[in-house]
Amino acid sequence: MAPSILVLGTFAIAPIFYALFLSFQKVQLLGGIEYQFAGWRNFARLVEDDRLGIALRNTAEYVAIVVPTQTILALILAVTLNAGIKGKNWWRIIYFLPTVTSSAVLTLIFMWIYNTDGLLNHFLAFWGLPTYNWLGDPAVALKGIMLMNIWSTAPFFMVIYLAALQDIPKSLYEAAALDGANQWEQFFCITLPLLKPVTFFVVAIGVIGTFQLFDQSYIFSGGTGGPNNATLTIVLLIYQAVFRDLQMGYAAAIAFLLAAIIISITLIQRQFLGSEKFD
Amino acid sequence: MKKEWLNFVFLAILVALLLIGCWNFVLAPASDKQMPVSIRLGGWGASPAEQTLLRQVLQDFEAKYPDIKVKHEIIADQYMDVIKTRLIGEAAPDVFYLDISEAPFLMSQNVLEPLDPYLTPEFDLADFATPLLESFRYRERLYGLPKDYSTLALFYNKQAFAAAGLTAPPRTWEELLTYAKQLTVDLNQDGRIDQYGCGVLPDLARQVYKIEAFGGQLVDSNGYAAFATEAALQGLQLLVDQYRLDRSSALPSDLGTNSVDEMFGRGKVAMIITGNWTIPYLNETFPDLEFGAAEVPSINNKPGTMLFTVAYVMNKQAEHKAEAWQLISYLTGKEGMQKWTSTGFALPTRQSVLAALGYARDPLRAPLIAGIDYATPWQGGKNLSIVATNFNNQLLSTMLGEQPLKQAMVRAQESANRQIRANE
Incomplete structure (x- = not known):
């Protein structure tokens, strides 16, 4: 017990308290570290900061689009795989490849695809669809990151769904079929309700992961959150506050805001999806 | 439980001893000989x-x-x-x-x-x-x-100039704008422009001399942003109008390139304003390109460039x-x-x-x-990075036609100054 408490305390619990301490301080970092009590000033600054507003809006938009899309996509992929298509293992490997690839590498590859002369625009032009300046146009830059992330994380949740699908007893489907339920009715009345706890897990992990979007938008914009703050996310703002502006206290305050948002959204989800009872 | 605890303490001491041992081992020879x-x-x-x-x-x-x-x-x-x-x-x-x-x-x-x-x-x-x-x-x-x-100078593509019947680089900004229009051409008549007059970077690092050309300033003596004045806007308007109204300039991302140097090297733009670093890059990457250099055309009859x-x-x-x-x-x-x-x-x-x-x-x-x-x-007090970030964001949005220059610059200035005040 003692070693694990020590390790956990040093690397997980103590940093939380240190961050709490920092969020009430103004820290002078360069040329000798000095702490100065700042009261609620760092938190008051949260209200005034218009870049935080932009970051919140971007992140919220990102979560609102990515989480439902990747959850539904994961479910569709899992159900089709579970239905026993030919070459199941190959499909599984193909689907799962993007998830095991490093996100930094994925982002770089996608930046080539998104180039104005790149693959995606050629593809769109081929079908007569409008092409975009994916990296330079603030209106679509975040959409580009969304597309990439849905593609790379959906398969991970697919695997979780797949495992859950295999746990659903066959007898339930047989009974339903005897009662005259067709495939759709079986899916909506048996599969979906029984997957509810898994869906809660998938959505909760999805929300937490997407709220913490950092590396993709960092690489995409070279750390600036551009073009015109279009890819500025909360975690990127925290990074900028610490490493660019050296405002440790303010960064800790933003981090607590982010934690509060994630915790409250997870609690709300539990109200809707969390109960394990079903009729 | 108690035994585990003892084991742990024992292990910790062992690790500590090992570390100390290695430390001495590494340091010992160093102190013997005079190391560089x-x-x-x-x-x-x-x-x-x-x-x-x-x-x-x-x-x-x-x-x-x-x-x-x-x-x-x-x-x-x-x-x-x-x-x-x-x-x-x-x-x-x-x-x-x-x-x-x-x-x-x-x-x-x-x-x-x-x-x-x-x-x-x-x-x-x-x-x-x-x-x-x-x-x-x-x-x-x-x-x-x-x-x-390095300072900035105007680099021009000699072949493109010859094709457009131009013999010498522009000396004033008015000339530059006229030349740029002549150099913006659709070579293969497919409705898409193949060569633009100028390659531009809407980046503060390359624009401060435009702000100062009509008497504007970037930051005041206390390091606060002060570029949202009529005088400063007049210089920046030249950049925005050329891009939005004349349509004779292009940004690197418009043409699927990563830098103005690359646009120029690939013949997608005929003129760029850039520094010494471009010369070895062009010689190495585009050895067939024939290009010349001239001082940055004067704005408001005043010479200007960045350092x-x-x-x-x-x-x-x-x-x-x-x-x-x-x-x-x-x-x-x-x-x-x-x-x-x-x-x-x-x-x-x-x-x-x-x-x-x-x-x-x-x-x-x-x-x-x-x-x-x-x-x-290229300096602007100790908060330059904050000023530059806000300026670049808002200038880009103006270039994309989302808002007029004046509104963008007022926003950039206010947002930068709020951030600077909060950091103090």
């Missing part, structure tokens, strides 16, 4: 050819001073973020690069060693171009010695300051600087080296050298 002093030199990465050149200069230094070893550390990305973090963690290199734009901030933070006490008459400080030295002075003290510099430079500075925490100074004085001394700048990657900051290398007679570099007399140094 090791100096860490930090910088960002550059092209392989430039990297090789620097390694060569450092080897020459080590040959000359056998008791000093130089450990060159390359910081690949986000240089200033990494340097600041290492300075805080007391792990920064002894000598490192400092860009002119970041100098006011670091100099005000009391982390750099003033270099005045080390200067000797033989070092000949007066040999340096004055505007370059002034950029690294803070409260009467000199903190950095510029290793090289960029990088200095070697010494970490205040450096352990071997005398040796660190040896390194700086060699690299920025007459001998070292001549080696460093002889292949044309950079322009020497010493007048004597500049004369010895004869760059003033080089038609591509003469306009860059002429610019130093009227150039605006």
Whole structure:
């Protein structure tokens, strides 16, 4: 017990308290570290900061689009795989490849695809669809990151769904079929309700992961959150506050805001999806 | 439970003993023999050819001073973020690069060693171009010695000029705008423009001279943004109107390129305003391109350009300051600087080296050298990075047609100043 408490305390619990301490301080970092009590000033600054507003809006938009899309996509992929298509293992490997690839590498590859002369625009032009300046146009830059992330994380949740699908007893489907339920009715009345706890897990992990979007938008914009703050996310703002502006206290305050948002959204989800009872 | 606890304590002691043992083992031989002093030199990465050149200069230094070893550390990305973090963690290199734009901030933070006490008459400080030295002075003290510099000049594609019947580069901004229209052409008649007149970068680093052309200023004396004035807007409007109304200029991302240099090299734009670094890049990547250089066309009858430079500075925490100074004085001394700048990657900051290398007679570099007399140094107080971020964001949105320039600049100024006030 003692070693694990020590390790956990040093690397997980103590940093939380240190961050709490920092969020009430103004820290002078360069040329000798000095702490100065700042009261609620760092938190008051949260209200005034218009870049935080932009970051919140971007992140919220990102979560609102990515989480439902990747959850539904994961479910569709899992159900089709579970239905026993030919070459199941190959499909599984193909689907799962993007998830095991490093996100930094994925982002770089996608930046080539998104180039104005790149693959995606050629593809769109081929079908007569409008092409975009994916990296330079603030209106679509975040959409580009969304597309990439849905593609790379959906398969991970697919695997979780797949495992859950295999746990659903066959007898339930047989009974339903005897009662005259067709495939759709079986899916909506048996599969979906029984997957509810898994869906809660998938959505909760999805929300937490997407709220913490950092590396993709960092690489995409070279750390600036551009073009015109279009890819500025909360975690990127925290990074900028610490490493660019050296405002440790303010960064800790933003981090607590982010934690509060994630915790409250997870609690709300539990109200809707969390109960394990079903009729 | 109790036994586990004892085991743990025992293990911890064992690890501690092992560490102490190894420590002595490593240190022991070092104290016996006189080891050469090791100096860490930090910088960002550059092209392989430039990297090789620097390694060569450092080897020459080590040959000359056998008791000093130089450990060159390359910081690949986000240089200033990494340097600041290492300075805080007391792990920064002894000598490192400092860009002119970041100098006011670091100099005000009391982390750099003033270099005045080390200067000797033989070092000949007066040999340096004055505007370059002034950029690294803070409260009467000199903190950095510029290793090289560049201004901006107009580079033009000679083939494109000949095709459009133009014989000489533009001398005024009005001429530049007229030429740019003539140079914007759809060569294969497919309805898409193949060559634009100008390649532009809506980046503050390349626009400050436009702000000043009509009497505007970037920041006030307290370091707060002050560019949302009529005078400043007048200069910036030239950039925006050319892009939005004349449609004779293009941004790198419009054409699927990463930089203005690349646009120019690939023949997608006929003119760019850029610095010395473009010359070796073009010669290496696009050897068939025929291009010329001229001074930046005058705006409002006033010449203007930007001044960029990088200095070697010494970490205040450096352990071997005398040796660190040896390194700086060699690299920025007459001998070292001549080696460093002889292949044309950079322009020497010493007048004597500049004369010895004869760059003033080089038609591509003469306009860059002429610019130093009227150039605006790329500086703007210690909050420049905040000012620049807000400016760039809002200017880009104006270029994309989301809002008029005035509204964008007022927003950029207010947002920058709010951020600066909050940081204080």
